[in-house]
Amino acid sequence: MTHKIRIESSGHEFTASENETVLAAALRQGVTLAYSCRNGDCGTCKGKILSGTVDYGKYEAKAMSEEEKRAGSALFCQALPLSDLVIEAREIRAAEGIPIRIMPCRVMKLDRLAPDVMQLSLKLAEGQRLQFLAGQYIDILLSGNQRRSFSLATAPHADELLQLHVRHVPGGLFSGQVFTKMKERDLLRFQGPYGTFFLREDSDRPAILVAGGTGFAPIKGILEHAFSVGVTRPLHLYWGARARRDLYLPDLPPAWARERANFRYTPVLSEPLPEDNWSGRGGWVHEAVIADHPDLSRHEVYASGPPPMIEALKKAVKAHGLPDDRLYYDSFEHAHASGT
Numbered sequence: 001m002t003h004k005i006r007i008e009s010s011g012h013e014f015t016a017s018e019n020e021t022v023l024a025a026a027l028r029q030g031v032t033l034a035y036s037c038r039n040g041d042c043g044t045c046k047g048k049i050l051s052g053t054v055d056y057g058k059y060e061a062k063a064m065s066e067e068e069k070r071a072g073s074a075l076f077c078q079a080l081p082l083s084d085l086v087i088e089a090r091e092i093r094a095a096e097g098i099p100i101r102i103m104p105c106r107v108m109k110l111d112r113l114a115p116d117v118m119q120l121s122l123k124l125a126e127g128q129r130l131q132f133l134a135g136q137y138i139d140i141l142l143s144g145n146q147r148r149s150f151s152l153a154t155a156p157h158a159d160e161l162l163q164l165h166v167r168h169v170p171g172g173l174f175s176g177q178v179f180t181k182m183k184e185r186d187l188l189r190f191q192g193p194y195g196t197f198f199l200r201e202d203s204d205r206p207a208i209l210v211a212g213g214t215g216f217a218p219i220k221g222i223l224e225h226a227f228s229v230g231v232t233r234p235l236h237l238y239w240g241a242r243a244r245r246d247l248y249l250p251d252l253p254p255a256w257a258r259e260r261a262n263f264r265y266t267p268v269l270s271e272p273l274p275e276d277n278w279s280g281r282g283g284w285v286h287e288a289v290i291a292d293h294p295d296l297s298r299h300e301v302y303a304s305g306p307p308p309m310i311e312a313l314k315k316a317v318k319a320h321g322l323p324d325d326r327l328y329y330d331s332f333e334h335a336h337a338s339g340t
């Protein structure tokens with residue numbers, strides 16, 4: 001049985017098939033709602049049910065509170081319509097019309113960027129190109145219907161090779177394969193692009209970009225895109241990691257900073273090693289952001305990293321004046337850039 005769904009503000013309509021979530025149905029029919037993890041973890045897809053009923057599905061308590069649910073909220077990546085619906089949802093126009101496709105690709109290069117970070121360079125079949133927005137992610141399709149998500153570390157203008165930053169997770173299904181068995185010229189299949197983490201280009205507000213570990217991957221794509229299209233607004237990158245070796249492309253952000261007057265770079269180490277001789281910023285990356293920018297009321301913040309970093313940052317930036325709708329984040333509990 002299908003159900004009709006209407007978005008109140010735009011009047012856009014689409015239908016959901018049996019057992020299809022609101023988000024999956026929307027994406028299938030070219031309507032892009034805001035989302036990130038597709039897993040009930042991050043809360044990005046949260047909207048309101050104005051009429052009709054849903055099965056709320058499985059989700060983490062931090063993504064939606066009981067109080068929000070009672071007030072009519074639902075996570076559209078999990079919600080299964082049980083009737084026709086009218087909803088309130090954030091639509092992302094910039095990602096509209098970009099098809100989500102399954103594509104084969106070949107591993108062209110494996111570069112070990114750090115002891116536990118591998119850069120995979122992927123090439124599509126002759127004549128094929130992936131249309132995507134810098135900052136989006138793809139799902140690598142594995143046997144047994146398994147998939148692992150990774151952010152694209154490249155910008156669309158440089159799509160000759162698609163690059164992923166894969167962190168080695170002990171026992172990880174895909175990352176284990178990457179670090180032990182994978183060789184150049186191996187074939188993979190992926191589906192994508194996914195996600196609504198990309199630079200809002202209709203804004204001229206100063207942007208703060210915060211990367212944690214391999215959360216640098218989508219931020220790198222976003223910055224390279226911004227540089228290529230000549231974005232002139234201030235861009236300040238913070239890259240938080242434990243030790244110096246975890247800043248796995250150490251020369252790249254300083255080179256950007258030398259070349260671009262509107263770009264600043266602040267690396268932050270939480271546990272520098274004695275041999276690091278670190279005299280730079282220490283502590284947590286969100287603390288460094290707040291110390292430098294105590295009033296965020298005029299800014300936008302783009303953050304990508306592990307859940308504890310994102311949660312700490314969310315609270316800190318809100319307390320320092322950043323409106324909720326100017327925080328864009330990619331929390332990779334769902335394995336973006338660090339998949340297992």
Ligand code: FES
Nearest residue numbers: 036038043045077
């Ligand atoms: Fe739905 Fe993350 S909770 S996209």
